Amino acid sequence: MAVEPPDQRRAFLKLMTAGLGALTAALAIIPGFGFLCGPLGRRTGRAGASPLRVAAERDIKPNRPLRVTAVGPHEDAWLRMEKVTLGSAWLVRTSEDGPIRAFSTVCPHLGCGVDFDESSGKFNCPCHTSAFDLDGRCLGGPSPRGLDELETHVEGRDVMVRYQRFRVGTSKREPIG
Amino acid sequence: MSADGAPTRAATKTGLRDWLADRIGLDELGNTIRAGQVPGGASLWHTLGSVAAGLFVLEAVTGVFLATTYTPSVTGAWASVAYIQDQLTFGWFVRGLHSFGSSALIVVAGLHLLQVLLFGAYRRPRELNWMVGLLLFGMVAVFALSGYLLPWDQKGYWAKLVEATIAGSAPVVGGSAQKFIQGGATFGSTTLTRAYALHAMALPALLTGLLVFHIYLFRRHGHTPKWSLSTEEAAARATPAWPDQTFRNAVVGLLVWGVVAVAVIARHGAPLESPADPTSSYLARPEWYALPLFQLRMFFEGPLEIVATMIIPAIVTALAFSLPFLDRGATNRPRDRRRVLTAAGLGLLALAVLGVTALAKDARNPVYAKARAEEKIRGETARRLALKGVPADGNVFRNDPAFHAREIWDERCAGCHNLAGAGGEKGPDLKAYNSRAWIRGFLTNPDGPLHMGPAKIDKGMRAVDGTPEEIDALVEFVYAETGAADADAARAGRGRDLLSPKDCDTCHDLDGEGENDGPNLKGRGTAKWVAAVIADAGHPLLFGDRNKMPKQRNKLTPDEIDEMTKFVLALKGK
Numbered sequence: 001m002a003v004e005p006p007d008q009r010r011a012f013l014k015l016m017t018a019g020l021g022a023l024t025a026a027l028a029i030i031p032g033f034g035f036l037c038g039p040l041g042r043r044t045g046r047a048g049a050s051p052l053r054v055a056a057e058r059d060i061k062p063n064r065p066l067r068v069t070a071v072g073p074h075e076d077a078w079l080r081m082e083k084v085t086l087g088s089a090w091l092v093r094t095s096e097d098g099p100i101r102a103f104s105t106v107c108p109h110l111g112c113g114v115d116f117d118e119s120s121g122k123f124n125c126p127c128h129t130s131a132f133d134l135d136g137r138c139l140g141g142p143s144p145r146g147l148d149e150l151e152t153h154v155e156g157r158d159v160m161v162r163y164q165r166f167r168v169g170t171s172k173r174e175p176i177g
Numbered sequence: 178m179s180a181d182g183a184p185t186r187a188a189t190k191t192g193l194r195d196w197l198a199d200r201i202g203l204d205e206l207g208n209t210i211r212a213g214q215v216p217g218g219a220s221l222w223h224t225l226g227s228v229a230a231g232l233f234v235l236e237a238v239t240g241v242f243l244a245t246t247y248t249p250s251v252t253g254a255w256a257s258v259a260y261i262q263d264q265l266t267f268g269w270f271v272r273g274l275h276s277f278g279s280s281a282l283i284v285v286a287g288l289h290l291l292q293v294l295l296f297g298a299y300r301r302p303r304e305l306n307w308m309v310g311l312l313l314f315g316m317v318a319v320f321a322l323s324g325y326l327l328p329w330d331q332k333g334y335w336a337k338l339v340e341a342t343i344a345g346s347a348p349v350v351g352g353s354a355q356k357f358i359q360g361g362a363t364f365g366s367t368t369l370t371r372a373y374a375l376h377a378m379a380l381p382a383l384l385t386g387l388l389v390f391h392i393y394l395f396r397r398h399g400h401t402p403k404w405s406l407s408t409e410e411a412a413a414r415a416t417p418a419w420p421d422q423t424f425r426n427a428v429v430g431l432l433v434w435g436v437v438a439v440a441v442i443a444r445h446g447a448p449l450e451s452p453a454d455p456t457s458s459y460l461a462r463p464e465w466y467a468l469p470l471f472q473l474r475m476f477f478e479g480p481l482e483i484v485a486t487m488i489i490p491a492i493v494t495a496l497a498f499s500l501p502f503l504d505r506g507a508t509n510r511p512r513d514r515r516r517v518l519t520a521a522g523l524g525l526l527a528l529a530v531l532g533v534t535a536l537a538k539d540a541r542n543p544v545y546a547k548a549r550a551e552e553k554i555r556g557e558t559a560r561r562l563a564l565k566g567v568p569a570d571g572n573v574f575r576n577d578p579a580f581h582a583r584e585i586w587d588e589r590c591a592g593c594h595n596l597a598g599a600g601g602e603k604g605p606d607l608k609a610y611n612s613r614a615w616i617r618g619f620l621t622n623p624d625g626p627l628h629m630g631p632a633k634i635d636k637g638m639r640a641v642d643g644t645p646e647e648i649d650a651l652v653e654f655v656y657a658e659t660g661a662a663d664a665d666a667a668r669a670g671r672g673r674d675l676l677s678p679k680d681c682d683t684c685h686d687l688d689g690e691g692e693n694d695g696p697n698l699k700g701r702g703t704a705k706w707v708a709a710v711i712a713d714a715g716h717p718l719l720f721g722d723r724n725k726m727p728k729q730r731n732k733l734t735p736d737e738i739d740e741m742t743k744f745v746l747a748l749k750g751k
Binding site: 040157169 | 454
């Protein structure tokens with residue numbers, strides 16, 4: 001049996017209402033989704049671009065790791081700060097006048113700050129008990145890799161470190177930021 | 178009621194109440210509410226759902242109050258929370274209610290869930306409402322986790338950092354999920370604004386909507402009576418929900434709010450640790466309700482970790498959601514649902530054991546105790562300094578004179594002096610300056626690398642020669658001049674008597690007036706003396722012509738010289 005013309009008209013109106021509603025919703029949802037996911041593709045923070053002075057070379061004693069903080073410029077979304085503590089590093093040298101190596105204090109497991117235990121001569125993570133030797137090698141615990149080494153060199157009397165963050169929880173070292 | 182009860186007016190309603198009743202349909206609404214019956218009779222068992230809803234209202238109201246003052250920015254968050262906690266009228270109380278109320282909400286919602294489980298109230302036709310309830314419970318958990326970050330203090334920051342990292346460890350989508358939570362590659366401003374938008378906008382709207390649906394479904398299907406009652410018995414014993422059940426709800430609700438309020442008063446509000454410091458080694462621990470998961474993770478290392486963080490939680494969640502369809506028990510009686518209840522009981526026991534294990538392990542851990550003690554001092558210091566007003570960059574420690582002094586030190590002093598005990602560039606190393614050890618080092622080897630050596634003074638002081646007892650006495654004499662309270666007066670006196678035999682007095686006077694070759698020793702190392710050295714070490718009473726240290730008098734304000742003096746004096750004890 002043929003559909004009555006008014007019903008046909010109403011069926012069309014229903015369809016149009018649903019369509020217009022979907023269009024209206026899309027108008028908010030599409031840009032909204034993009035807005036929310038914006039940070040996924042965007043670089044945030046410009047830290048780690050240049051080496052920062054962290055210590056005087058003469059302060060680094062053999063087998064006595066020194067915890068230093070990297071203070072430098074930092075961009076955070078809409079903020080730009082000139083002097084911000086970006087992070088910490090352990091400076092290690094294993095012999096008098098030997099080369100200095102720098103390790104990020106960020107535990108590669110889940111990002112806690114790694115401490116140095118003088119009695120055992122090892123780096124320990126307080127959160128989940130990962131341990132590392134003076135070369136940054138992982139000795140035990142859940143950390144998927146050794147401590148992250150940072151680029152470092154001596155400039156005149158100063159120890160310079162290029163501070164960087166790395167993705168934690170992965171066996172591969174992946175810089176972020 | 179109309180005062181005028183004339184029958185002619187009866188047909189057209191009068192008075193504000195009636196006017197409203199007519200416009201809103203108040204009577205119909207009231208009838209609907211009053212019509213509710215509790216099969217099997219009103220009971221304390223049935224109070225938990227409405228008490229949980231009541232706690233949500235408490236959270237919403239106190240949350241709005243907090244939002245009038247809270248500032249979701251990395252520089253302002255901690256400062257505003259410290260202001261609420263320590264300065265605003267009733268701030269500590271309102272914040273305490275909000276914080277402890279959320280813990281109470283988790284407990285009560287959890288008990289509600291267990292009661293539903295015990296009564297078999299998740300079964301046909303209430304399957305959907307069981308799932309809605311689980312969703313609500315999950316939302317409460319996300320509420321709590323996101324709220325934990327907002328003060329931007331140490332514990333919130335680090336707990337959230339670990340959680341975001343766990344999200345990042347998920348296969349395939351992990352990296353994106355973590356960036357999405359953080360609002361970027363690293364923790365920062367957008368992490369906080371996102372958590373705030375979630376906590377104070379999105380979740381309240383979602384949870385309110387879902388809660389209305391939950392209550393609608395509950396009204397549609399009603400209470401589930403105790404398993405021992407048959408349908409007929411339950412119907413026979415039914416009582417009206419209003420006021421029989423609602424009264425019980427009110428009593429238990431008030432009791433729970435009372436417990437929360439007492440806890441808030443007893444603890445003087447919720448804890449607030451020192452501001453988030455991304456460079457510290459903080460011992461991250463989640464809030465109590467997440468401790469079982471924290472402990473569970475300890476059993477799975479390396480690539481197996483996602484078993485604890487994702488796979489087990491996902492399986493438990495899937496089982497919980499499908500429970501209404503898995504439970505094939507003939508009746509609601511516990512003995513017909515033995516498997517379900519045993520599994521639930523074991524699960525609960527596992528949670529408790531894991532949680533207690535985590536607590537017990539930390540209680541036995543001296544590293545943990547030390548970290549907590551250090552944080553306590555840091556937190557108290559930060560909050561005391563915040564009372565002076567937090568600087569706009571959010572660094573409250575700037576208020577600490579020692580912080581400012583350290584900045585001046587780095588800028589003006591560190592070029593020549595050292596504090597690390599490794600020797601200065603052009604001046605003495607001031608590590609433990611004016612301690613006995615420092616003085617002894619100086620007297621026995623004035624031109625050593627830790628003392629005047631780097632300054633390369635022309636015709637400087639000669640090393641003191643003498644028996645160990647004589648050196649001890651001279652050290653004590655110089656030490657006593659600094660005003661040290663623990664100086665041995667007798668020994669210092671013997672040292673003073675040695676000044677002449679040892680030829681010290683050729684260059685050094687002791688009267689505070691003589692302008693000899695070397696510094697006048699009266700009050701050497703006291704605050705006044707240190708301030709004078711900082712101001713102008715070339716003064717004739719001090720180092721005179723031999724001085725190489727630049728005058729600070731015109732570069733630092735008197736207040737700054739005062740701060741630097743305190744800074745230098747404090748070095749002695751380190």
